[in-house]
Amino acid sequence: MPVRVQPHDFDLAQEINRLRAGRPNVGAVAVFVGTVRDLNAGVGVSALALEHYPGMTERALERIVGQARARWTLDDVLVVHRVGELRPADQIVLVAVTSAHRGEAFAACEFVIDWLKTQAPFWKKEMTPDGPRWVDAREADDAAAARWGEPSLPAPSAPQPDPAAGR
Amino acid sequence: MKVEVLYFASLREAVGVSREPLELPPQVLTAADLREHLRARGGAWADALAQARPLRVAIDQAMARPEARLRDGAEVAFFPPVTGG
Numbered sequence: 001m002p003v004r005v006q007p008h009d010f011d012l013a014q015e016i017n018r019l020r021a022g023r024p025n026v027g028a029v030a031v032f033v034g035t036v037r038d039l040n041a042g043v044g045v046s047a048l049a050l051e052h053y054p055g056m057t058e059r060a061l062e063r064i065v066g067q068a069r070a071r072w073t074l075d076d077v078l079v080v081h082r083v084g085e086l087r088p089a090d091q092i093v094l095v096a097v098t099s100a101h102r103g104e105a106f107a108a109c110e111f112v113i114d115w116l117k118t119q120a121p122f123w124k125k126e127m128t129p130d131g132p133r134w135v136d137a138r139e140a141d142d143a144a145a146a147r148w149g150e151p152s153l154p155a156p157s158a159p160q161p162d163p164a165a166g167r
Numbered sequence: 168m169k170v171e172v173l174y175f176a177s178l179r180e181a182v183g184v185s186r187e188p189l190e191l192p193p194q195v196l197t198a199a200d201l202r203e204h205l206r207a208r209g210g211a212w213a214d215a216l217a218q219a220r221p222l223r224v225a226i227d228q229a230m231a232r233p234e235a236r237l238r239d240g241a242e243v244a245f246f247p248p249v250t251g252g
Binding site: 033050051052053055056059060063081092093114117118119120121123124125134135136137138141153 | 173175176177179183202221225228229244246247249251252
């Protein structure tokens with residue numbers, strides 16, 4: 001289950017060919033590629049800086065891949081995520097899943113990217129006409145991760161309900 | 168107890184520190200205690216670690232709950248909700 005975090009770009013065809021090499025049992029390859037948009041929340045984006053938590057990032061990705069492999073019968077899973085300075089239309093992330101049949105490959109691919117978005121420690125900073133700004137986490141991403149059945153994250157370290165309240 | 172504390176993204180920028188070794192007073196036992204201990208520094212710390220901010224915490228590079236216990240030598244990271252992918 002290879003996972004890679006790297007500043008440089010990846011070649012899609014090369015990555016898929018490597019993943020499939022010598023695996024004639026594979027009948028399906030599902031691929032997700034995330035790319036940089038030039039517009040976010042109505043504001044033009046000229047560049048993106050991606051920060052991460054070295055060490056934890058790789059562990060989090062490996063854990064997510066492990067969860068996918070436990071849920072579905074897969075041949076292999078590849079995750080490549082870029083960090084550093086990116087431009088609109090650049091590739092950011094690749095999730096590729098191989099399996100005997102398409103159903104498992106599609107489901108596992110979607111699961112991995114949904115969980116990656118809420119569990120892997122990456123942060124995007126956008127360069128806009130008004131200056132740099134950190135991208136806010138989207139509730140839609142939490143919802144996408146939550147529909148896979150397990151809590152996607154521990155409770156945020158925000159105020160806990162007072163157990164004595166309402167007594 | 169001594170821990171290594173890390174800060175990322177907007178939180179790192181707000182407090183102006185990316186990592187620091189910290190000797191903890193005996194009453195600081197959990198991740199939430201540590202957050203409160205740091206918040207009590209005041210100024211940028213009080214604002215960046217205010218209870219209303221939805222920060223995450225990781226202990227030894229795994230997501231943790233606020234009530235999770237710290238251990239001597241632990242690596243404790245605070246950061247905003249993640250936005251990769």
